[in-house]
Amino acid sequence: MPPAEQAASALHVITEQLEAAIAAPKCHKCGCLQQTVEAFAGSEAGRRELASILTKARGVFLPKKYDCLGCPVCYPALAANAFAEAWPEAAAGLDLCPTEAPEERAGWPPLPGDYAVVRYGAPVAVCALNSEPLVQRLAERKPEGLAIAGTLRTENLGIERVIKNTLANPHIRFLLLCGEDTRQAIGHLPGQSLESLFRYGLDERGRIVGARGKRPMLKNVSREEVAAFLEQVELVPMIGEEDPESITGQIRAYAERSPGPYPCPFREMPVERIQAQEPERLILDKAGYFVVYPDARSNQLVVGITPTRAC
Numbered sequence: 001m002p003p004a005e006q007a008a009s010a011l012h013v014i015t016e017q018l019e020a021a022i023a024a025p026k027c028h029k030c031g032c033l034q035q036t037v038e039a040f041a042g043s044e045a046g047r048r049e050l051a052s053i054l055t056k057a058r059g060v061f062l063p064k065k066y067d068c069l070g071c072p073v074c075y076p077a078l079a080a081n082a083f084a085e086a087w088p089e090a091a092a093g094l095d096l097c098p099t100e101a102p103e104e105r106a107g108w109p110p111l112p113g114d115y116a117v118v119r120y121g122a123p124v125a126v127c128a129l130n131s132e133p134l135v136q137r138l139a140e141r142k143p144e145g146l147a148i149a150g151t152l153r154t155e156n157l158g159i160e161r162v163i164k165n166t167l168a169n170p171h172i173r174f175l176l177l178c179g180e181d182t183r184q185a186i187g188h189l190p191g192q193s194l195e196s197l198f199r200y201g202l203d204e205r206g207r208i209v210g211a212r213g214k215r216p217m218l219k220n221v222s223r224e225e226v227a228a229f230l231e232q233v234e235l236v237p238m239i240g241e242e243d244p245e246s247i248t249g250q251i252r253a254y255a256e257r258s259p260g261p262y263p264c265p266f267r268e269m270p271v272e273r274i275q276a277q278e279p280e281r282l283i284l285d286k287a288g289y290f291v292v293y294p295d296a297r298s299n300q301l302v303v304g305i306t307p308t309r310a311c
């Protein structure tokens with residue numbers, strides 16, 4: 001138990017932050033608020049001193065639209081931080097962040113995120129941390145060797161998505177970690193956490209050893225997935241670098257030394273097999289189309305591209 005004064009101060013901060021979330025409509029359909037409230041409800045303080053504010057917060061819940069909006073100041077996260085400082089042992093047993101596995105979709109990358117896909121068969125992925133404009137600049141430049149560039153804002157769900165999306169593409173062999181790694185008000189430190197994952201791995205509870213972010217727990221990836229990820233890609237640590245010119249140079253340099261696709265992919269991308277059949281109606285795309293046919297004379301499969309219309 002913390003000293004009475006510390007407990008009272010923590011309860012005050014928690015109540016204040018939950019009140020702020022209750023007053024903010026964006027939080028009502030956010031997984032951060034809903035998960036934090038349910039996690040608090042399972043604690044001693046949640047059953048006693050916090051019971052009324054938790055009931056009030058539940059009263060504004062709407063069907064969840066997103067896990068986390070990534071707001072620079074997140075009220076439930078600040079409440080969770082105050083709770084964890086006052087009751088560290090109790091907090092360790094609570095799921096204070098949304099931890100549901102996002103739904104996978106067909107194609108690559110299988111998980112949604114804040115990224116720009118450049119080319120599937122390239123060996124370099126760029127993680128620009130909180131430097132969103134950098135993602136756009138790199139995507140516009142499309143340097144040779146760049147597969148994908150995206151942001152990374154959290155040390156739990158964010159890193160899990162990086163792992164899953166990387167494992168789904170064996171061509172990716174390098175992960176350039178650049179951009180601004182900031183705690184913001186929430187206490188996330190995804191860049192330092194990702195570096196720690198490569199350096200020290202996970203402890204027995206799934207926490208990234210040495211990570212200084214508030215909640216560096218990986219719950220939706222298996223140890224086998226983490227091990228395969230660490231083996232498939234080499235981390236190129238460039239935290240703080242935001243110059244597209246310099247990053248582009250590194251992308252090209254690493255692409256040149258790519259060893260080729262990872263030979264033992266953790267997961268195969270399912271390719272749907274479609275049985276060809278005579279079309280009942282043929283509708284040609286006016287913008288242009290491919291014609292694929294087996295050429296018996298040359299014994300080759302030929303792909304013809306029709307000219308596109310000038311707009």
Ligand code: SF4
Pocket residue numbers: 021024026027030031032033067068069070071073074075076077
């Ligand atoms: S991230 Fe935090 S502040 Fe932003 S909508 Fe979700 S609960 Fe509210």
